[in-house]
Amino acid sequence: MAITPYRTSDPFDSLFDTLMARGGNMPRGSSLMRAPETDVVENERDIRVMVEMPGLRQEDIEVDVENNLLTIRGEKREEREEGEEGKYHLSERRYGTFSRSFVLPRDVEPDDISASFENGVLNVHIPKSEQARRRRIEVGGDQGAKEVEASSEKK
Numbered sequence: 001m002a003i004t005p006y007r008t009s010d011p012f013d014s015l016f017d018t019l020m021a022r023g024g025n026m027p028r029g030s031s032l033m034r035a036p037e038t039d040v041v042e043n044e045r046d047i048r049v050m051v052e053m054p055g056l057r058q059e060d061i062e063v064d065v066e067n068n069l070l071t072i073r074g075e076k077r078e079e080r081e082e083g084e085e086g087k088y089h090l091s092e093r094r095y096g097t098f099s100r101s102f103v104l105p106r107d108v109e110p111d112d113i114s115a116s117f118e119n120g121v122l123n124v125h126i127p128k129s130e131q132a133r134r135r136r137i138e139v140g141g142d143q144g145a146k147e148v149e150a151s152s153e154k155k
Contacts, residue, residue: 035100036074044134049102049124055093058117063124065110071101072122107131 039050053061055076062073078095104110107129115124 034094035098038100040102044128046128047104047108047126049122049126051100051122051124052120053117053122054120056120061117061122063115063122065104065113068104068106068108068110069101070104070113070124070126071099072124073097073099 037052041048041050049070049072051072053074053076056074060075060077062071064071075097076095104126109127109129112127113124115122117123
């Protein structure tokens with residue numbers, strides 16, 4: 001069971017993003033921002049999604065779940081001012097909005113999903129349902145085999 005990133009199937013999306021990120025002629029103030037780097041870790045009890053969001057504040061982030069689709073949205077606002085304080089000679093940081101979606105497995109508890117934001121990292125905790133958790137099945141000893149022998153001898 002794994003969490004799956006939801007991506008568009010258009011191969012030109014990544015090409016466009018790459019070209020525009022490396023000196024393309026995007027107008028100042030445009031809203032193109034690459035989705036932040038994400039780690040997804042799964043263990044027996046839950047799935048954790050960790051998203052790096054440096055420069056964002058908690059109120060700039062939105063997390064929602066609908067139809068087993070986890071969506072993380074955010075906006076990083078540009079706060080630069082030119083004037084007497086100085087003139088920008090280089091500006092490589094990205095600003096704008098982003099959205100990233102993941103298809104969740106069916107065996108999770110969507111009502112119990114929680115999120116926290118600390119030190120520029122969003123942590124989303126997705127608990128698995130009881131049915132999805134691995135259980136150890138106790139293997140019976142000779143008792144079961146003796147009962148089978150006894151019932152077959154009676155026939």
